[in-house]
């Protein structure tokens with residue numbers, strides 16, 4: 001005899017279904033309440049012994065009476081009626097003019113937080129193109145490598161810190177899920193799309209880009225996909241892993257000598273070769289636009305608009321400017337915080353409008369010795385200064401507490417988030433970028449010899 005289990009689906013108005021033990025989805029085994037199947041040979045199952053469940057024990061279908069079915073329906077309807085919706089908490093937002101920063105733990109600059117922007121930096125410098133929210137793979141059956149760019153997960157990494165308020169969450173955007181393993185794929189997609197649409201980049205051309213490594217990887221990857229020659233310029237600080245990745249895509253890699261400016265090398269090469277397309281990520285506004293159009297809308301949607309703080313370190317400034325602008329347009333109370341490595345010129349420039357002499361630091365890809373055109377301090381509400389040791393220790397903490405292996409700039413970003421979380425009485429939703437993969441730095445920040453050499457104790 002064919003036997004079935006009674007299971008209750010608590011969705012809907014006390015729905016009741018009977019299924020065989022064979023499994024859902026097979027013809028003839030899922031039955032609506034009240035229907036009975038003819039026994040079929042070879043599908044008999046043993047009836048399980050009764051449990052402590054308040055519901056009737058599982059029975060053979062032929063033994064289930066209509067009355068028993070009705071009783072189960074009534075029990076489910078009654079239990080559903082007792083379920084109350086959880087209370088939703090309202091989250092405070094912060095006034096970016098500064099007045100409400102007291103709820104954030106500080107009214108004036110503190111030992112870790114620089115507030116009080118100089119007057120001339122207070123107005124955002126530019127407008128953005130409308131953001132487009134397109135489906136991931138419109139009209140296609142299978143994805144291509146281009147479709148892998150963007151739509152990265154947002155992951156709860158609160159475990160790496162001790163927020164003052166138990167309802168604070170710290171969320172990291174897992175940008176190493178992009179095919180080039182960093183968030184720079186987003187801006188390169190936008191820059192290539194725009195340049196091709198405007199006729200600045202045509203078949204047969206060579207693309208040249210200066211980069212601390214990640215943009216170089218993305219340029220090399222995009223050129224491989226779209227059939228251009230690539231020339232990438234980086235400096236000695238770039239990890240061997242990033243250099244190898246750039247070459248792996250078939251790009252030519254040039255390394256600037258100490259004292260040489262790799263951004264100037266890009267300009268000089270583009271001038272000397274008029275058919276080359278210069279990416280110019282430091283001044284090209286299609287860089288911040290790439291984030292304004294993709295990561296900004298993603299973060300807003302993934303937090304259901306609950307984001308209170310966006311934290312990011314800057315190099316070109318494309319990330320913080322593009323995402324910061326988008327989030328503030330949606331909610332002007334979102335606080336945009338620049339995480340800055342000790343030694344970078346951004347913090348002092350933010351405070352005074354003056355450039356001071358840079359001091360070398362270890363973390364790759366963030367901080368700067370000049371102010372790039374893509375950076376918009378108009379959207380920045382505060383700066384958190386983070387030194388190498390704190391940033392790199394946080395990388396180890398993230399790997400060991402969350403299982404995510406991230407690069408140094410992600411550690412720096414998350415350290416800044418942790419300080420904000422640990423200093424605020426209010427419940428916050430803090431979002432940051434996990435900019436690239438720690439696998440790009442295995443020979444450095446995850447290498448005991450290298451750490452010892454640089455006096456970093458984990």
Ligand SMILES: Cc1ncc(COP(=O)(O)O)c(C=O)c1O
Nearest residue numbers: 314315316317318319365409435
């Ligand atoms: C690893 C890493 N993190 C962060 C950044 C900073 O991003 P942005 O140039 O958009 O300011 C970069 C830029 O090169 C980077 O390579």
